[in-house]
Amino acid sequence: MKAILVSLLLAICVASVPGTAEADDPCVPGDAFCSSVPNTSGNQDDGSVVTEGVQFPGVGHNSPIGHATAQNATCTDCHWTVSPACLANGPENDALCMMAVSSCPDPAILMRVYLRHGTGPWQLIDTICLGPGQRPTPVADVSEIVRERVVNYLPDAAPSFQPAQGGVVNLPTIFAAGEPASIQTESFDVLGFTVVVTAKARWEWTFDNGVTKPFDKPGGAYPNDDVAYTYGDAGGRDVSVTTYWDASFTLDGDGPFQVPGAEISKTAGPITVPVRQAKSELVGG
Numbered sequence: 001m002k003a004i005l006v007s008l009l010l011a012i013c014v015a016s017v018p019g020t021a022e023a024d025d026p027c028v029p030g031d032a033f034c035s036s037v038p039n040t041s042g043n044q045d046d047g048s049v050v051t052e053g054v055q056f057p058g059v060g061h062n063s064p065i066g067h068a069t070a071q072n073a074t075c076t077d078c079h080w081t082v083s084p085a086c087l088a089n090g091p092e093n094d095a096l097c098m099m100a101v102s103s104c105p106d107p108a109i110l111m112r113v114y115l116r117h118g119t120g121p122w123q124l125i126d127t128i129c130l131g132p133g134q135r136p137t138p139v140a141d142v143s144e145i146v147r148e149r150v151v152n153y154l155p156d157a158a159p160s161f162q163p164a165q166g167g168v169v170n171l172p173t174i175f176a177a178g179e180p181a182s183i184q185t186e187s188f189d190v191l192g193f194t195v196v197v198t199a200k201a202r203w204e205w206t207f208d209n210g211v212t213k214p215f216d217k218p219g220g221a222y223p224n225d226d227v228a229y230t231y232g233d234a235g236g237r238d239v240s241v242t243t244y245w246d247a248s249f250t251l252d253g254d255g256p257f258q259v260p261g262a263e264i265s266k267t268a269g270p271i272t273v274p275v276r277q278a279k280s281e282l283v284g285g
Contacts, residue, residue, distance in 0.1 A: 064126040068115055069254055077118040082130065085110040091122040104129035143260045145190050146249050150197050150259060153185045157203075157268035159241045162222050166274030167237075172228040173273065176219040177203055177241050190251075198256065199247035199264075205229070206240045206270075231275045240269030 083089045086097035091114035103110040108129040114122040158178030167173030185197040203219075206212045207229040219227030231237065244263040248256035 063128075068125045075117070079116050079118075081114050081122070082111040083114070085112050085127050091116075107132060142190050142193060142195070142251060143249075143257060146195055146197065147247075147259050147261060147264070149188070149190070150185075150199070150245075150247055150249075151264060151266075153183070153197060154199060154243075154245055154264060154266060155179045155183065156266060157241050157243050159239065159269050159271055161239070161271070161273050166276055167231050169231055169234055169275060169277050171278070172225060172230050173275070174219070174222055174225055175205060175207075175227040175229065175239070175241075176221060176224075177227070177243065177268075179218055179243065181216075181218055193251045194253075195249050195251060197247055197249045197259070199245040202244050202246075202263075203227070204242045204244070206238075206242075207231075208237050208239075234275050234277045237273045237275060238270035239273050240267060240271070242267040 081091050083091055083093050084096050084100035085103070086093075086095055086100050089095055089097075089112070091112075096109070100110045108131040110127060111130045112127050113125045115125050116122045156179070160176050160178060161167070162174045179201065182198070182200045187194045187196050189195070201218070203215045203217075204212055205215060205227065208231070211229075213229070215227050217226040242265055244265050246263050247259040249259060250256050
């Protein structure tokens with residue numbers, strides 16, 4: 001297939017810009033055949049230039065591009081673009097040539113990757129093989145998908161209390177959320193990238209009507225009293241807990257990047273906690 005494509009290029013794209021390309025660089029900007037190549041000339045609308053951190057599918061984080069994307073993940077004025085690796089091409093050219101077509105496994109094209117800050121000069125970062133649809137992917141695009149999926153990876157709270165028979169007036173009742181303080185997911189795929197999510201939790205307990213208190217620990221069984229509340233009178237109480245997860249993720253080992261939006265929250269309960277009045281007993285001597 002690649003040999004046929006190269007033959008077509010030689011037959012159709014024999015013209016070149018004088019003084020700008022070698023004989024094996026037959027296509028020029030504007031040629032009818034070359035224009036069928038996806039636009040990589042820096043058009044912001046089609047995503048070939050992005051202004052937020054980007055990742056490239058199939059690129060290891062130890063590569064020059066991996067280092068560059070990690071170093072510029074929070075850059076607010078970074079622009080990226082790719083163009084076929086042809087002699088006459090720069091960051092704003094999309095002409096195709098034999099070298100770009102024949103240098104990578106079919107159907108990938110050999111592409112140059114450029115980065116610039118603001119309106120500064122383009123810097124050539126690396127040359128890589130990119131297949132159809134493999135273009136710089138804004139981290140923001142991946143982030144939105146990660147947020148949708150991460151909810152399924154977060155554990156649900158299972159609130160409990162001690163003593164098991166219920167609380168006692170004027171003595172602490174101990175509570176536990178029944179979930180860890182942090183998690184790290186198994187890796188999963190998003191847009192061709194390997195994603196791992198790490199999340200840390202905080203909690204808000206509602207112990208009584210109008211009584212809500214924050215905690216940074218999940219609580220546990222006695223004698224753990226990290227989460228405890230003392231009731232002043234007897235009666236049943238409806239108790240619930242809301243867990244707020246602050247999540248970040250890595251892409252192919254780069255990052256971490258923040259999961260966008262507010263903390264992800266999950267509420268469990270209410271559970272009914274009976275609160276009893278302590279009884280006095282006369283003990284004989």
